[in-house]
Amino acid sequence: MRQRLLQYLACRACDGSLExxxxxxxxxxxxxxGELACTSCKAGFPITRGIPRFAxxxxLDPGKAATAANxxxxxxxxxxxxxxYADQFLGWIAPVTPEFFKDKIVLEGGCGKGRHTQLAAVWGAQDVIGVDLSAAVDTAFAATRHLENAHIIQADIYQLPIKxxxxxxxxxxxxxxxxxxxxxxxxxxxxxxxxxxxSAWVYGAENNEWITRLVSPMREHxxxxINPRTLLHLSKVPTALVYLATKLVYRPLNRVAGGAMARRxxxxxxxxxxSGFGWKEQHTIVFDHLVAPTAHYIPSGEFEQWWRDIDATEVSIQWHNKNSWRGFGRV
Ligand SMILES: C[S@@+](CC[C@H](N)C(=O)[O-])C[C@H]1O[C@@H](n2cnc3c(N)ncnc32)[C@H](O)[C@@H]1O
Structure with a gap:
């Protein structure tokens, strides 16, 4: 943790200042x-291995604990x-561009291994704070500790210790x-x-009925x-199918006749x-879809309502890759 992070932190419990x-x-x-202590309610939060730990x-309830563990x-x-990662990230947060980050104070909810926190820092954010509930924060910290403007904290997105x-x-x-x-x-x-x-990017309900009917029950039950190490090996089978399909069918066919055949x-x-990703990244993607205890597929109407609930203006909601929703708006 860099000391300059302190200016953005607040007590998770009472919103007081931290010392x-x-x-x-x-x-x-x-x-x-070290230790962060609330000057109001006196709650204490440890800093270990360079990361303030607020969670x-x-x-945690068992569902959240299982999500964090996996x-x-x-x-x-x-x-x-x-x-x-940069192009993929820009696809998830469009219409935001790298220039948009310049001199901004940025917060990432659920930073995982820190790949997007890192990009935000490199794209010129004044400071970017990546928050995650899980032990992924240790990977994120290792990936970003060389960047003066990147900060990682372990916290629950429901109880953000942020001003x-x-x-x-x-x-x-x-x-x-x-x-x-x-x-x-x-x-x-x-x-x-x-x-x-x-900005928020979520799985869509639309066009994902095959997942909610076939994959979700298998994922949940x-x-x-199963032990993630066992899943790591088992998930190589579906990864091989995805890998072969994307490399031998989808990518080549999309290059033929303007992709007319591939669109079917x-x-x-x-x-x-x-399809442009190699084996390791495709394995990560397949594993990611199988490891989560909880995954909701959000219908467009529900996602639109979220933005109305916060009275956001200039809202842009777009269908991404025909399977997910990306939203952007002014709060
Ligand atoms: C699919 S990963 C995405 C990580 C990152 N956004 C990325 O795209 O690389 C979901 C992340 O959400 C985190 N997460 C799940 N529940 C959370 C919670 N209640 N608070 C904060 N992070 C949470 C997980 O630990 C995990 O790192």
Whole structure:
């Protein structure tokens, strides 16, 4: 944790100011160990291995705890970086562009291994704070600790220990994994200052009926319950099918006759979108779909209502890859 992060932090419980004590520093000027204490309610939050830890993990309900455990394992295993993350990220947050980040105070809800926190920092954010509930924060911290303007904290998106001074908050692929996705959205929006902006990308209900009927029951009752290491190996079978289909069919066919034939293929937009990724990344994607204990598929009407609930203006809601919703608006 860099000391400059303190200016954005508030007590998770009462929103009071936090004070830093008992600190030990690393050679690269991070607070590695220490304590944050609320000056109002006196609640204390430890800093361990460079990360402020606000999540009361022992008090989490079982669903959330299982989600954190599985994603924590995922992002500690799949730590690779990929050049294509930037384009993929811009697809999830369009119409936002890299220039938009310049000099903004940015918050990422559910940062996983920190790949988007890293991009926001590199694209010139004044400061970017990546928040995640799981042990993925350790991977995210390792990936971003060299960046002066990137900060990682471990916290529940429902109880963000952040002051209401964020210029731009975004959340990619996280809200639909919460017990109550809408509540996570409201919590994230509540930290954006008046006139600031918000982006959210979620799985759509539309065009995903085959997943909710066939894949979700298997995910809920089987794959999210087995040991992640076992799932890592089992998931190589569906990954091989996806890999072969994308490399041998979807990608080549989309290059023929302007993609006219490919447009008739099952789930073409999405499979084409991931077809440029290599084996490791496609394995991550397949594993990600099988490991989550909770996944909601959000209908467009419900997603639109979320933005009305926060009185957002200049709202842009778009159908992404014909299987998900991306939203952007001014809060
Ligand atoms: C599919 S991953 C997406 C990670 C990242 N946004 C990305 O695209 O690389 C979902 C992430 O949400 C996090 N998460 C789940 N529930 C959360 C909660 N209640 N608060 C904060 N993060 C949460 C998980 O730990 C996981 O890292």
């Amino acid at each position: 830093l004590s008992g600190v030990s520093f690393s050679d690269d000027s991070h607070v590695l160990e 009361a993990l022992e008090k 994603f924590g394992w995922q992002w500690q295993h799949f730590t690779q970086e990929d050049q294509k 209401k001074r964020i210029d731009y908050a975004f959340s990619v692929g996280v809200l639909h994994h919460l017990p109550d996705a809408h509540r996570g959205f409201l919590s994230l929006a509540s930290k954006v200052r008046a006139g600031g902006h918000l 089987l794959t999210s319950r 293929l099952f789930y073409n937009d999405y499979l084409l979108a991931i």
